[in-house]
Amino acid sequence: NAGVTQTPKFQVLKTGQSMTLQCAQDMNHEYMSWYRQDPGMGLRLIHYSVGAGITDQGEVPNGYNVSRSTTEDFPLRLLSAAPSQTSVYFCASSYSKVVLYGYTFGSGTRLTVV
Amino acid sequence: GNSVTQMEGPVTLSEEAFLTINCTYTATGYPSLFWYVQYPGEGLQLLLKATKADDKGSNKGFEATYRKETTSFHLEKGSVQVSDSAVYFCALESGGSNYKLTFGKGTLLTVNP
Numbered sequence: 001n002a003g004v005t006q007t008p009k010f011q012v013l014k015t016g017q018s019m020t021l022q023c024a025q026d027m028n029h030e031y032m033s034w035y036r037q038d039p040g041m042g043l044r045l046i047h048y049s050v051g052a053g054i055t056d057q058g059e060v061p062n063g064y065n066v067s068r069s070t071t072e073d074f075p076l077r078l079l080s081a082a083p084s085q086t087s088v089y090f091c092a093s094s095y096s097k098v099v100l101y102g103y104t105f106g107s108g109t110r111l112t113v114v
Numbered sequence: 115g116n117s118v119t120q121m122e123g124p125v126t127l128s129e130e131a132f133l134t135i136n137c138t139y140t141a142t143g144y145p146s147l148f149w150y151v152q153y154p155g156e157g158l159q160l161l162l163k164a165t166k167a168d169d170k171g172s173n174k175g176f177e178a179t180y181r182k183e184t185t186s187f188h189l190e191k192g193s194v195q196v197s198d199s200a201v202y203f204c205a206l207e208s209g210g211s212n213y214k215l216t217f218g219k220g221t222l223l224t225v226n227p
Contacts, residue, residue, distance in 0.1 A: 043215075103158070107156055
């Protein structure tokens with residue numbers, strides 16, 4: 001199994017550009033989430049989904065959109081990139097309750113906005 | 115709200131030294147607690163977990179005991195190896211969300227031969 005696959009691994013954007021970070025999992029996991037990792041900040045939840053067609057906001061959702069049209073895919077869209085969105089982005093998925101199974105994380109996308 | 119506080123890093127040890135990384139938390143109800151590890155250039159991996167008070171999670175020689183009275187979940191290993199060099203994150207899930215984790219800021223561990 002491939003697990004959680006994120007693309008691209010690296011990206012440089014200019015301020016104001018838009019882009020989509022891709023995330024796909026092949027484990028038939030219900031729950032998927034996007035986190036951003038910043039130095040000295042740990043990981044912060046951006047958006048999450050508990051199943052196809054259902055999404056909700058995390059603690060830092062501004063400037064990001066998500067959709068979940070299939071169980072496998074959970075793309076993260078940056079609408080108008082800002083330097084404050086320079087970060088490492090992780091997608092994660094879980095079969096069921098996190099307390100039972102924990103999350104499986106992708107290897108991350110390192111985004112730089114100039 | 116929920117929060118996790120980890121000891122400040124970086125931590126540098128010699129091989130075979132004893133490791134402790136402190137973690138304390140604030141949460142409503144009865145949270146579940148986790149330690150994740152991130153090796154260079156990789157995503158996070160679940161290292162161990164504990165879901166109720168006095169539970170001990172263990173994996174790969176690492177241990178952590180859920181102490182409700184001190185709201186702590188300290189990570190320990192008796193003899194570290196160079197391959198244990200990584201960033202370690204303490205995390206909790208609380209409030210019945212079942213899918214939202216609150217992470218600490220992470221502690222960088224470097225083990226020298």
